[in-house]
Amino acid sequence: MPFRARHLLGIEHLAPDEITTVLDLAERYVDLNRRTIKRTDVLAGMTQINMFFENSTRTQASFELAGKRLGADVMTMSVAQSSVKKGETLIDTAMTLNAMQPDLLVVRHSSSGAVNLLASKVNCAVLNAGDGRHEHPTQALLDALTIRRAKGRLHRLTVAICGDIAHSRVARSNLILLGKMENRIRLIAPPTLMPSGVSEFGCEVYDDMAEGLKDADVVMMLRLQKERMDGGFIPSEREYYHRYGLDAEKLAYAKPDAIVMHPGPMNRGVEIDGTLADDINRSVIQDQVEMGVAVRMACMELLARNLKAERGRVAAEAGA
Amino acid sequence: MRITVFQNVCLIDPETGEIDEGSLTVQDGQITARGTEAPKGATLVDGKGACLAPGIVDWGVKIGEPGERHRESFRSAGLAAAAGGVTTIIARPDTHPAIDTPETLEFVTRRAAEASPVRIRHMAALTKGRQGREMTEIGFLLDAGALAFTDADHVVADSKVLGRALTYARSLGALVVGHPQDPALSAGGAATSGKFASLYGLPGVHPLAERMGLERDLALVEMTGASYHADQITCASTLPALRRARDQGLDVTAGVSIHHLTLNEFDVGDYRTFFKMTPPLRSEDDRLAMVEALAAGEIDVIASFHTPADEESKRLPFEEAAAGAVALETFLPAAMRLYHSGMVTLPQLFRAVSLNPAQRLGLPQGRITIGAPADLVLFDPDAPFLLDRFTLRSKSKNTPFDGQRMEGRVLGTWVAGGQVFGAGEHDA
Numbered sequence: 037m038p039f040r041a042r043h044l045l046g047i048e049h050l051a052p053d054e055i056t057t058v059l060d061l062a063e064r065y066v067d068l069n070r071r072t073i074k075r076t077d078v079l080a081g082m083t084q085i086n087m088f089f090e091n092s093t094r095t096q097a098s099f100e101l102a103g104k105r106l107g108a109d110v111m112t113m114s115v116a117q118s119s120v121k122k123g124e125t126l127i128d129t130a131m132t133l134n135a136m137q138p139d140l141l142v143v144r145h146s147s148s149g150a151v152n153l154l155a156s157k158v159n160c161a162v163l164n165a166g167d168g169r170h171e172h173p174t175q176a177l178l179d180a181l182t183i184r185r186a187k188g189r190l191h192r193l194t195v196a197i198c199g200d201i202a203h204s205r206v207a208r209s210n211l212i213l214l215g216k217m218e219n220r221i222r223l224i225a226p227p228t229l230m231p232s233g234v235s236e237f238g239c240e241v242y243d244d245m246a247e248g249l250k251d252a253d254v255v256m257m258l259r260l261q262k263e264r265m266d267g268g269f270i271p272s273e274r275e276y277y278h279r280y281g282l283d284a285e286k287l288a289y290a291k292p293d294a295i296v297m298h299p300g301p302m303n304r305g306v307e308i309d310g311t312l313a314d315d316i317n318r319s320v321i322q323d324q325v326e327m328g329v330a331v332r333m334a335c336m337e338l339l340a341r342n343l344k345a346e347r348g349r350v351a352a353e354a355g356a
Numbered sequence: 357m358r359i360t361v362f363q364n365v366c367l368i369d370p371e372t373g374e375i376d377e378g379s380l381t382v383q384d385g386q387i388t389a390r391g392t393e394a395p396k397g398a399t400l401v402d403g404k405g406a407c408l409a410p411g412i413v414d415w416g417v418k419i420g421e422p423g424e425r426h427r428e429s430f431r432s433a434g435l436a437a438a439a440g441g442v443t444t445i446i447a448r449p450d451t452h453p454a455i456d457t458p459e460t461l462e463f464v465t466r467r468a469a470e471a472s473p474v475r476i477r478h479m480a481a482l483t484k485g486r487q488g489r490e491m492t493e494i495g496f497l498l499d500a501g502a503l504a505f506t507d508a509d510h511v512v513a514d515s516k517v518l519g520r521a522l523t524y525a526r527s528l529g530a531l532v533v534g535h536p537q538d539p540a541l542s543a544g545g546a547a548t549s550g551k552f553a554s555l556y557g558l559p560g561v562h563p564l565a566e567r568m569g570l571e572r573d574l575a576l577v578e579m580t581g582a583s584y585h586a587d588q589i590t591c592a593s594t595l596p597a598l599r600r601a602r603d604q605g606l607d608v609t610a611g612v613s614i615h616h617l618t619l620n621e622f623d624v625g626d627y628r629t630f631f632k633m634t635p636p637l638r639s640e641d642d643r644l645a646m647v648e649a650l651a652a653g654e655i656d657v658i659a660s661f662h663t664p665a666d667e668e669s670k671r672l673p674f675e676e677a678a679a680g681a682v683a684l685e686t687f688l689p690a691a692m693r694l695y696h697s698g699m700v701t702l703p704q705l706f707r708a709v710s711l712n713p714a715q716r717l718g719l720p721q722g723r724i725t726i727g728a729p730a731d732l733v734l735f736d737p738d739a740p741f742l743l744d745r746f747t748l749r750s751k752s753k754n755t756p757f758d759g760q761r762m763e764g765r766v767l768g769t770w771v772a773g774g775q776v777f778g779a780g781e782h783d784a
Binding site: 048125126127145147148149150152153167168169170171205208231232233234236237 | 556560671
């Protein structure tokens with residue numbers, strides 16, 4: 037089972053066999069998480085610090101649970117309200133935490149590339165929990181696991197990603213991951229929310245839901261940020277829902293067994309119809325949340341393994 | 357009477373476009389002869405076959421005086437310039453406070469003369485505080501020695517304000533330097549929109565923001581008849597507008613930064629903030645188009661756009677980090693990449709870095725003919741070295757060329773016949 041990464045900064049740096057390794061290991065944690073006693077000691081004695089420079093509920097909770105179930109000592113800091121306000125730079129905050137000798141650092145930040153910058157300054161393993169509009173690798177991995185379990189495979193599927201692609205790190209990570217696993221990817225968005233140069237990424241670009249969803253196996257909806265709803269990028273919430281909101285009628289263009297995904301939190305009645313989101317025959321949104329914990333456990337175990345091996349090598353060299 | 361003779365040199369003449377092997381005689385700060393025997397008692401400089409060219413006139417250098425001396429002082433900038441073969445610095449007014457009054461201009465002129473081994477001349481702000489609302493005292497500033505008027509990277513967004521400033525400048529024969537960029541369209545942009553910006557999740561600015569900015573400025577130049585220089589043209593899509601203005605007979609020139617000629621957007625790589633520039637680095641197609649436009653003479657001037665930034669302002673996430681790079685010392689070696697790629701000749705290069713900027717700004721520098729000021733650079737275009745940013749003389753070390761292999765070394769620099777950098781003089 038190969039997994040060579042030192043940090044998990046983005047899907048971009050993962051090879052297809054590493055992605056498969058994460059997913060295979062995560063399957064085992066799905067089973068564990070469904071038992072009454074969920075605790076293992078894979079990370080026993082190790083320290084995990086979650087640093088969220090941007091507010092988050094579900095990702096933060098998911099990482100915290102994942103660490104605790106693996107037996108790590110977990111500390112969560114909502115940096116959004118603390119030292120950054122006092123003028124401390126990102127690097128100083130990171131160096132301070134690094135001095136406390138954590139083993140795993142989970143970071144979310146509002147600037148693209150901020151987590152890469154931080155990873156270059158610390159000597160623990162860093163997990164990107166979302167940086168700006170760049171990447172959100174664990175989200176793409178949990179989406180991949182959800183798809184694999186629902187569809188029985190993770191290749192040769194037609195996946196439609198719909199919504200605010202321009203500002204979405206979830207879209208970027210998914211685009212890269214699904215591309216690496218040889219799927220057919222369609223992006224559907226109003227042109228104002230489509231990033232430029234995206235056709236060069238090897239995906240099909242649509243601004244019409246009916247065309248884009250045709251024969252899709254997977255329909256992945258994205259959250260539309262409130263601040264982008266009024267006039268700036270789209271005329272109004274109701275026009276967006278009319279043209280791009282997923283409802284049963286639009287979903288009918290996809291394959292009859294197509295699954296519906298959403299990274300959450302959802303805006304019911306904006307990008308997705310509430311009834312559809314709750315339809316257990318189509319929607320796998322709750323599964324995504326469940327897979328999230330398992331995937332994060334797998335990522336942390338693999339990174340911890342590499343970290344231990346690296347420290348072992350360093351110690352052996354120092355001894356020799 | 358002090359005579360220096362440069363022997364055994366390749367003379368790069370940007371006016372004639374020729375390269376001659378021979379000698380050059382300098383007396384009392386002026387070039388007095390070419391190809392003659394050295395008189396008795398003259399100081400001899402043996403070039404050992406190296407190139408001798410007019411010193412670089414670097415148009416658009418940011419120095420941190422007043423206000424940000426920790427980033428760059430006149431002294432450190434002057435030393436860096438001397439080591440880089442820059443004999444005249446044309447400093448930008450984007451200081452704190454901006455150079456927008458004759459008093460400030462007199463202060464910096466005096467400070468520069470005391471501290472710097474190379475010549476430092478200043479541009480003044482076009483509007484007070486570079487705020488884009490009221491024009492500065494263009495007449496007084498001209499009298500105090502301002503060479504041109506610019507708000508640097510602040511675009512005068514109000515067309516009425518810019519129109520009036522251009523009209524007024526025209527009456528005084530003052531040159532206005534614009535930063536062609538549509539301010540609204542380029543706001544917040546950290547990279548050029550396209551594949552790279554999308555992949556790395558950086559806010560992009562479309563290349564056409566530059567053309568829109570230039571088209572607006574050119575329309576106002578047409579309206580007012582003013583003299584105008586576009587500080588940086590970096591996109592192929594901007595060139596037709598420039599050509600049209602020239603064909604119309606407008607008094608328009610254009611520059612480009614050395615970084616936009618030698619680097620492209622992908623050099624940013626893993627969010628390396630030393631590669632963050634204003635405007636952002638462009639696609640490889642645009643870079644090549646700029647080099648071709650330079651070779652064709654459509655772009656007149658190459659400048660370093662030396663912009664010192666301290667470590668703190670660069671050690672930030674890419675979007676938040678300061679833009680700009682130091683370049684006084686790396687200007688010539690970077691420019692040699694264009695020469696070594698075979699796309700421009702050495703005389704063409706020195707037209708763009710010395711002759712054209714000097715002529716456009718009304719300076720006698722930039723020539724290697726008899727009677728011209730003896731501002732000279734002796735360099736070996738082929739000498740290889742590995743750049744270590746901590747060896748730079750600038751107070752700030754933010755160069756994108758750190759750790760890169762460069763070719764082209766400055767061996768000596770002379771200002772008004774006096775050596776300000778390098779070894780090599782000995783008496784005959």
